[in-house]
Amino acid sequence: MNESGAPPKNIVLIGFMGCGKSTVGRELHQRLGYPLVDMDQVIEQTAGKPISRIFAEEGEVAFRDMETALLKRLIGETGTRQIISTGGGVVVRPENRALLRQLGYVVWLHAPVEALVERTGRNHHRPLLVTEDPVERIRVLLDERKPWYGETAHLKIDTAGLDCAETTTGILESARYFFTQCL
Numbered sequence: 001m002n003e004s005g006a007p008p009k010n011i012v013l014i015g016f017m018g019c020g021k022s023t024v025g026r027e028l029h030q031r032l033g034y035p036l037v038d039m040d041q042v043i044e045q046t047a048g049k050p051i052s053r054i055f056a057e058e059g060e061v062a063f064r065d066m067e068t069a070l071l072k073r074l075i076g077e078t079g080t081r082q083i084i085s086t087g088g089g090v091v092v093r094p095e096n097r098a099l100l101r102q103l104g105y106v107v108w109l110h111a112p113v114e115a116l117v118e119r120t121g122r123n124h125h126r127p128l129l130v131t132e133d134p135v136e137r138i139r140v141l142l143d144e145r146k147p148w149y150g151e152t153a154h155l156k157i158d159t160a161g162l163d164c165a166e167t168t169t170g171i172l173e174s175a176r177y178f179f180t181q182c183l
């Protein structure tokens with residue numbers, strides 16, 4: 001609940017690194033005109049440094065604290081219609097999973113491992129994948145996190161075979177239905 005007592009009408013995108021949260025977030029922003037909040041970007045701006053440096057200098061726990069603090073701040077905001085794109089590890093903390101559900105309609109963008117490997121291989125700014133065997137790391141982390149994405153999401157979209165426009169249309173249709181039901 002926010003200050004007005006109404007449940008927020010945000011659309012919250014969760015899913016593993018490289019699943020397309022940022023791209024689909026931008027498309028939702030364009031179609032709905034709601035502001036787009038990219039949590040990774042907000043954290044980088046607030047910390048004044050890229051995520052790779054936050055991990056290197058302050059550690060992962062500090063980064064997770066920043067995610068939790070930002071989720072709490074977003075829940076308290078009165079502008080309740082936003083598109084919120086999260087970092088892939090936001091579901092790791094049970095507290096965050098509960099906060100995400102309070103934040104709005106949570107959509108899990110699910111993609112096959114091969115697609116995640118391909119997309120995350122295009123750049124090297126993700127500290128958790130800077131390892132000798134990033135493919136194995138993706139498999140291990142994904143196995144661990146899948147149940148958490150599942151329990152947090154109101155909707156799971158299998159993005160295999162869908163382009164960004166189709167994925168976005170699916171989200172919009174089910175979000176409209178969801179928000180009508182919970183009025």
Ligand code: S3P
Pocket residue numbers: 015016017018021040051086087088089090125126127128
């Ligand atoms: C992380 C995912 C990243 C970023 C950080 C940690 C993770 O976000 O938050 O590097 O734990 O999966 P993206 O999912 O946008 O890459």
